[in-house]
Amino acid sequence: MFKKFFHQFASPKTFYFVSQKIFPYLFWLSIVSLIIGLIWGILYAPVDKVQGNSYRIIYMHVPASFAAQSLYMMIAVASFIFLIWKVKLAAYVVKSVSLIGASVTFLALISGSIWGVPTWGTWWQWDARITSTLILFIMYLGLISLHNSFNNLDKADKFISVLALVGFINIPIIKMSVNWWSTLHQPASITLSSKPSIDLAMLYPLMICIFSFLGLIIAIVLRAIQYEILLREKNKKWIQSI
Amino acid sequence: MKGLLQIELFKLFKKIRSWLGPVLIFTLIIIAYPLTVEYSTSELAKSFYSILWLGSLMTIMFSTEDIFLEDYLDGTMDQYIVNNISLPLIVFIKIFVYWLLIGVPIGILSFIFAIAFTSNFESSLLIGVISFVVNYIYFAVFSFGNSLSLNKGSLLSSLVCLPLVLPILITLGKFITALEYALNFYSYIILLLGVLSIIITIIPFLISFILKAHLD
Amino acid sequence: MTNDYVLAAHNIGYSINNTKLFKNINFEAKKGESIHIKGSNGSGKTTLLRIIAGICSSSNGEVIIDEEISKVMVGHSNALKDYLTLKENILMDGSFDIKDTNIFLESLNLKNKLELKIGSLSFGQRKKASLLKVFNNNSDLIILDEPCVGLDAKTQTYLIEFLKKELAKGKTIVYSSHIDMNLDSIEVYL
Numbered sequence: 001m002f003k004k005f006f007h008q009f010a011s012p013k014t015f016y017f018v019s020q021k022i023f024p025y026l027f028w029l030s031i032v033s034l035i036i037g038l039i040w041g042i043l044y045a046p047v048d049k050v051q052g053n054s055y056r057i058i059y060m061h062v063p064a065s066f067a068a069q070s071l072y073m074m075i076a077v078a079s080f081i082f083l084i085w086k087v088k089l090a091a092y093v094v095k096s097v098s099l100i101g102a103s104v105t106f107l108a109l110i111s112g113s114i115w116g117v118p119t120w121g122t123w124w125q126w127d128a129r130i131t132s133t134l135i136l137f138i139m140y141l142g143l144i145s146l147h148n149s150f151n152n153l154d155k156a157d158k159f160i161s162v163l164a165l166v167g168f169i170n171i172p173i174i175k176m177s178v179n180w181w182s183t184l185h186q187p188a189s190i191t192l193s194s195k196p197s198i199d200l201a202m203l204y205p206l207m208i209c210i211f212s213f214l215g216l217i218i219a220i221v222l223r224a225i226q227y228e229i230l231l232r233e234k235n236k237k238w239i240q241s242i
Numbered sequence: 243m244k245g246l247l248q249i250e251l252f253k254l255f256k257k258i259r260s261w262l263g264p265v266l267i268f269t270l271i272i273i274a275y276p277l278t279v280e281y282s283t284s285e286l287a288k289s290f291y292s293i294l295w296l297g298s299l300m301t302i303m304f305s306t307e308d309i310f311l312e313d314y315l316d317g318t319m320d321q322y323i324v325n326n327i328s329l330p331l332i333v334f335i336k337i338f339v340y341w342l343l344i345g346v347p348i349g350i351l352s353f354i355f356a357i358a359f360t361s362n363f364e365s366s367l368l369i370g371v372i373s374f375v376v377n378y379i380y381f382a383v384f385s386f387g388n389s390l391s392l393n394k395g396s397l398l399s400s401l402v403c404l405p406l407v408l409p410i411l412i413t414l415g416k417f418i419t420a421l422e423y424a425l426n427f428y429s430y431i432i433l434l435l436g437v438l439s440i441i442i443t444i445i446p447f448l449i450s451f452i453l454k455a456h457l458d
Numbered sequence: 459m460t461n462d463y464v465l466a467a468h469n470i471g472y473s474i475n476n477t478k479l480f481k482n483i484n485f486e487a488k489k490g491e492s493i494h495i496k497g498s499n500g501s502g503k504t505t506l507l508r509i510i511a512g513i514c515s516s517s518n519g520e521v522i523i524d525e526e527i528s529k530v531m532v533g534h535s536n537a538l539k540d541y542l543t544l545k546e547n548i549l550m551d552g553s554f555d556i557k558d559t560n561i562f563l564e565s566l567n568l569k570n571k572l573e574l575k576i577g578s579l580s581f582g583q584r585k586k587a588s589l590l591k592v593f594n595n596n597s598d599l600i601i602l603d604e605p606c607v608g609l610d611a612k613t614q615t616y617l618i619e620f621l622k623k624e625l626a627k628g629k630t631i632v633y634s635s636h637i638d639m640n641l642d643s644i645e646v647y648l
Contacts (some may be wrong), residue, residue: 044414070248107420110256113254135405138402138405139402141402142399142402145398145402146390146391146398146399146402149391149394149395149398150393150394151475152474152475153475154458154474154475155455155456157391157456158452158455159452161453162390162448162452163390163399163402166386166406166448167406170405170406170409173409174408174409176406176409177409177412177413178412180412180416181412181416182417232475232476233476234476235476235477245552249550249552252546253539253542253550254548256539256541256542257541258547282583315535315536316535316536316539317533317534317535317536317537317542318537318539319539320508320511320513320531320533320535320537321531323511323512323513324511324512324529324530324531324601325529325553327526445557457508457513457514458513458515
């Protein structure tokens, strides 16, 4: 019985129609709460003692990097499911999420850079978190380029799943090793990795932004997966009846 | 298995430009290095290690270009499968043979150059040994990258796999610091050997899965 | 094998990117029988032969071959190394002894080419060299993909006569060929 439930869940057709229903609610809810969160954060949250008004970029930066990492988790889980249980839908997930993940990571890197200028005076730092975000970006790019280089899509799915899993194992390793490395080079300066204790008045809008951004991204992901389903299964009857 | 090893060794040995080329390129990089800095022995030694590690990394990355591509294209890989030869075994042997003909000479040259730059026999010996270990890891990782984009320019995925070896580079840096200040460097050697043992066992199976998927 | 079929295929289909190349292919072969895969260009003959050889996997259906059956295959690519001589390539192959192959080398006019690199042989000579493993085979199943391409008439006749003798010895042959090889084969259309 559980298997039947799982099989239904894994069918592209079910996924298509279910996400068709969910999408409007998710999308509009996320957009509205994101706008609320941003307005609250940018206009109404208190000015930071140390950083002044420039800290407000975290309302864009933190949601973006959180989304970037969550999407990679999603890809890793989907890759695992695809390789072990051969669920085709999981392969569609991996393919569609890689592009979105790359854009979000790029956003996180850019906003992080912009934050760095007024705060530390530099565009870039080689600490653990920033470097591993850069590596994440390269991994996303690798997934996209690998998939695009194949004509045979079934083969391409297998390969990016393998690459995604290998990269997934590597991300914590890189984080640990760069951390290890940077402790020698940057003994005391404040880095991005230490979460400063944040005032509640700033925290609430931040939380709203994080979750609503994630919701928005997931809505976009659903659309992307739907697109992938249409593309790959175009010969099936249920699609031709749409 | 011994027969397979001899066959692959012979095949690579005969393809002289595939193994002698990278070794010569590595030599060229190290020899050219002093020309790029103001001549002063102490300054040379500072960046020497970085050049050494990066030089061997890049050389090995480019030298693995042909490792599976040739067999894939000319039908030899099909024959391995038809004759029921274990694909992971062949992958392991190929990586080993490439390491033997390219990685080991680079390791020996690293030892020699280290003596030339630092005049310290013991640390040079250790550098040579570490170079052997690390080169094998590079061969394994870049062969993996190579196998992923086998039919579309094998260098593409090797570049993508470059981030995978970053932790190795960081470990090497720590190792050199430990050497210079005479701290306990054995832990780094053990760490790298541990990584090597994991990679030696996993990579052949991973690569043969990918190669089979390519042939499908 | 419970029945005496060497090779059996049930309901084989193959598709790429959800478009079907072929489907519902069924055939069986006993010892001493041969199967001729026929079809127009691009119909999937090479793919089917590779599925039988175990290199590709089919999208549906299965090919049943006993595990003890040994195979030999000559496909479109020669599996010869350009930078090695013919003699070295034969030694690398290892599945047959260079002494036993002398008769065939003479008949195929390759005896005096042993010390030449494969890169300097002509297309037809390379094809003959790649067929050496068929002439020297110890296998029960012979798989050939367009074996006569590039061969002159004399060699073609020689090959066909050889294959007839192999069939008489009880071996099984599966092949694709645009040229009729007169082997009394079961025909499979794609």
